Amino acid sequence: MSHDDTFDPEATLTRATERSREIEAQLLTDPARFRILTGDRPTGNLHIGHYFGSLQNRVRLATLGVETFVVIADYQVITDRDGVGPIRERVYSLLTDYLAVGLDPSEVTIFTHSQVPALNQLMLPFLSIVTDAELRRNPTVKSELDDTGDRPMSGLMLTYPVHQAADILFCKANLVPVGKDQLPHLEQARVIARRFDERYGRVDDDRPVFPAPQALLSRSGTVLGLDGTKMSKSKGNTIELGMTADETAKLLKRAVTDSDRHITYDPVNRPEVSNLVNLAALCLDREPVDVAEEIGDGGGGGLKKLVTAAVNDYFAPIRARRAELAADPGYLEQVLADGNRRANEVADATLDEVRGAMRMVY
Structure with a gap:
């Protein structure tokens, strides 16, 4: 200008x-x-x-x-x-x-x-x-x-x-x-x-x-990618809207976390873990801190299990509608x-x- x-x-x-x-x-x-x-x-x-x-x-x-x-x-x-x-x-x-x-x-x-x-x-x-x-x-x-x-x-x-x-x-x-x-x-x-x-x-x-x-x-x-960096189609760190529940589960299983079993919501010091917590919170319409407290000592495995269920449940009707539209x-x-x-x-x-x-x- x-x-x-x-x-x-x-x-x-x-x-x-x-x-x-x-x-x-x-x-x-x-x-x-x-x-x-x-x-x-x-x-x-x-x-x-x-x-x-x-x-x-x-x-x-x-x-x-x-x-x-x-x-x-x-x-x-x-x-x-x-x-x-x-x-x-x-x-x-x-x-x-x-x-x-x-x-x-x-x-x-x-x-x-x-x-x-x-x-x-x-x-x-x-x-x-x-x-x-x-x-x-x-x-x-x-x-x-x-x-x-x-x-x-x-x-x-x-x-x-x-x-x-x-x-x-x-x-x-x-x-x-x-x-x-x-x-x-x-x-x-x-x-x-x-x-x-x-x-x-x-x-x-x-x-x-x-x-x-x-x-x-x-x-x-911002929802980060599964590797903790910016979500980008070119990086392959995304979950696409049209993916199946199984494809989503496989991707989330590979998502980056850390070695601390106690799950907390701390975007500054634990960006990867906090990103997954936030994703679950968005799908569940809850506060991230509450979601992290619920998982507690469940570790990365417990976190990924909760996120997978939350994402797949939330997007199930959208994906069903998408399949109907794609067929017409x-x-x-x-x-x-x-x-x-x-x-x-x-x-x-x-x-x-x-x-x-x-x-x-x-």
């Missing part, structure tokens, strides 16, 4: 935390005032970290009555990859997971990047109001680039925050559920919304074309076609407003 749009991580997090508390109260009394944009890249199957980190909250918000758009960000797959891989299978896997966890396609718009031309066309005017320097300073761009090793940065990677801004602003989302590490992207979207208004004007000289989207910070902590590809195709059609209607209307504000209606 430019000198007058400097991103201060600490100040931004403080503001976002305070505002998120206010928004949570407003969601209970007037959910219709908000429109949410959220989504995922189809780079692999979703796992329980995704569920507790974001999917569960999406269902909560949609159930409250918040209008929700969910993007399957297929174009973003190629920001740091040479090809798309089995993209069709992964897109439908994500869609199946969304429906299985409880997102209702009659209330939630689920769509794919590549099928909404007007959304992606917003990239052109947006790119005209950001600079190369501020994109290179974006903390998330730098983090994503570090994760790719010495791979040269693609133009799509550099403009990743702008593409995300287009995702958010095409549907005029005014609320975006994020973790604190995603705040720089959202701040970039806010800057773009303001700069567009300043440079190109307003609709009928009355209201801005784009609202300034606000962050709704995630309420749940025609239904899945119809859901995605309907979502793409709805997203295109919204994107076309927004692009018309953008052209009007830019005096490009011929």
